[in-house]
Amino acid sequence: MNKTTARLGWLLASPYLIYSFIFFLFPLIWALYLAFTNWNLIAPDYETVGLQNFIEAFFSQSVRAAFWTTYKFMLMFVPIVVAGALFLALIIHSLPRLKGLFSVGYFLPYLASGVASAIVVKGVLSYNSPLNIFFRNHLGMDINWLDSPILAPLMIALMMAWKFVGYYALLFLSGLESIPKEIYEAAEMDGAVGWKRFWYVTIPMLYPSFYTVTILAVGLMFGIFTEPYVLTGGGPDYSTHTWQLEIYNQAFEKLNAGYGTAVAIINSIVTFASILVFRKILEKWGAKHGWE
Amino acid sequence: MPSMVGNKRFKTALLYTLAFIVLIIMVFPYLYMILSSLAPWEQVDRKIIPTKLTLRSYEWLLTGGENVIPRPWLRAFFNSLLVTVSSTLLMLTTAILVGYSLAKLKFKGNRLINNMILFQMFYPAIILLIPLFLIIRYFGLYDTYWAMILPKAVNLWAIFMYTNFFRSIPDELIEAAKMDGAGQLKIITRIILPMSKSITTIIFLFLFMERWVELLWDMLVVNSEKMLTLNVLLAQMFGPYGGYPGPMYAASVLLTLPILILFIIFSRNFKEGMQFVLK
Structure with a gap:
């Protein structure tokens, strides 16, 4: 009987095993090899070039742009989305009724395709849009939103914040719901009410949610593709040029498959290291408030 | 204490208003998308709420576009x-x-x-x-x-x-x-x-x-x-x-x-x- 269970276990797990072999393990090994070649995706011949791809990437202007753009996006996106999600969660949490309805409503932007939202953003920011006419006629400001190296990334960060804020709000909401009532009661006895209670009780108690949301938001910044691809193409002046755009351009526009793979490997090392640093920072903050 | 009950009710009403305004902001891009798809072409991106509605944009899509190569x-x-x-x-x-x-x-x-x-x-x-x-x-x-x-x-x-x-x-x-x-x-x-x-x-x-x-x-x-x-x-x-x-x-x-x-x-x-x- 145990034998048949074991056989069935392997059988049922086999879709995963076959898939992982073809679509994970094999490409993984291939990638580690490709990164050290100069293959151009078409030519039958290519040779191994040692570390040349990595050295080239290190001095490449576009790779450096992708590196810094990611942190710029983070600086804009993470505070907006974390504060926004907390705000939405607090609203939902304090409603006596219709919590489900508003949770669903705030979550709806998550369903949007980046392509469709890029079309809306481009339309709303177009030269003769009501928004720009208002700015020109009433404030005397003529703003080229998507041609500015500061505003263009900000617009993309806002687009992404719109998409993810309702999703992250649900994480904060479940955090808020898991704070025991006794803690609030105890805090009240110590005179912590209103803002004081929020600042000294609610926020520290929400540490696990802050941790999860921040790490998710940080990780997300290393995988941006659709929004800049459709809206700005990485410009102006590389200000919205992300890692994924760089890898896509190198491998599939310029056909440098080897070099593109090397950039992808650098990207994952940078991602991994950055997330590790953020985790350490957050854990330190958590330890200060008694979280292990 | 009737004033306190009234106060609480006022707060709840305020809260729902806030929740509702936020909801409108969150779904605004969707509304804008739908309204613009139904707007006469000269009003697209010029007016937030079009003065009249038309299906011209959808017809254009289904026929694959006018002067250009039809797209599926x-x-x-x-x-x-x-x-x-x-x-x-x-x-x-x-x-x-x-x-x-x-x-x-x-x-x-x-x-x-x-x-x-x-x-x-x-x-x-x-x-x-x-x-x-x-x-x-x-x-x-x-x-x-x-x-x-x-x-x-x-x-x-x-x-x-x-x-x-x-x-x-x-x-x-x-x-x-x-x-x-x-x-x-x-x-x-x-x-x-x-x-x-x-x-x-x-x-x-x-x-x-x-x-x-x-x-x-x-x-x-x-x-x-x-x-x-x-x-x-x-x-x-x-x-x-x-x-x-x-x-x-x-x-x-x-x-x-x-x-x-x-x-x-x-x-x-x-x-x-x-x-x-x-x-």
Whole structure:
């Protein structure tokens, strides 16, 4: 009987095993090899070039742009989305009724395709849009939103914040719901009410949610593709040029498959290291408030 | 103390107003998209609320455009549907089977597979992008539906979710069913699946919407126009058709509305289902 269970276990797990072999393990090994070649995706011949791809990437202007753009996006996106999600969660949490309805409503932007939202953003920011006419006629400001190296990334960060804020709000909401009532009661006895209670009780108690949301938001910044691809193409002046755009351009526009793979490997090392640093920072903050 | 009750009521009303205003802001881009798709062309992006409504943008889409080469917008929609539905169903089925075997069948290698899945989940997929493309091309799958379906036939997150959920189902239930002579397949379809309705709904929705809005992969592996998904076609046409904003909004509605409707239909137990997913 145990034998048949074991056989069935392997059988049922086999879709995963076959898939992982073809679509994970094999490409993984291939990638580690490709990164050290100069293959151009078409030519039958290519040779191994040692570390040349990595050295080239290190001095490449576009790779450096992708590196810094990611942190710029983070600086804009993470505070907006974390504060926004907390705000939405607090609203939902304090409603006596219709919590489900508003949770669903705030979550709806998550369903949007980046392509469709890029079309809306481009339309709303177009030269003769009501928004720009208002700015020109009433404030005397003529703003080229998507041609500015500061505003263009900000617009993309806002687009992404719109998409993810309702999703992250649900994480904060479940955090808020898991704070025991006794803690609030105890805090009240110590005179912590209103803002004081929020600042000294609610926020520290929400540490696990802050941790999860921040790490998710940080990780997300290393995988941006659709929004800049459709809206700005990485410009102006590389200000919205992300890692994924760089890898896509190198491998599939310029056909440098080897070099593109090397950039992808650098990207994952940078991602991994950055997330590790953020985790350490957050854990330190958590330890200060008694979280292990 | 009537004044305090009144005060509290006022606060609640204020809270609902705030919640509602935020809701309007959150759905504003959708409303803008729908209104613009129905607006007369000279009013698109000029007026937030058009003075009259017209279906011209949709007609333009269905006939493939006026002066330019006709584009298969409707076919692109069905391509998206075909690819998303097949891929999502495959991901669900494999996740249920693998999850069941990992949670409920004891066999050597069970733990190893579990750890492999965890490792893979946190592995940056971007490294695999180029070799995956090469594999698809090598197998002659370039520019086919298979290229969009097969690499997205198994989903690690879904396996992970099902494994955790199935672990919470008591073994006694399964043992009892075995005593009654039920085979493993029957146990899965008659006992496990009915118990997993709410989590299946949530996993289905997440898989479906993530697959539906995929851009990079579908853009890479498909080339001929009749194979493109709606998302890819729209992304490609957006630049050159900048002068036709109305139809672009109509296509956006076509891309967005089905998934919104699907989500709203299935969202009855959304909050409860999410509690499990977010744990």
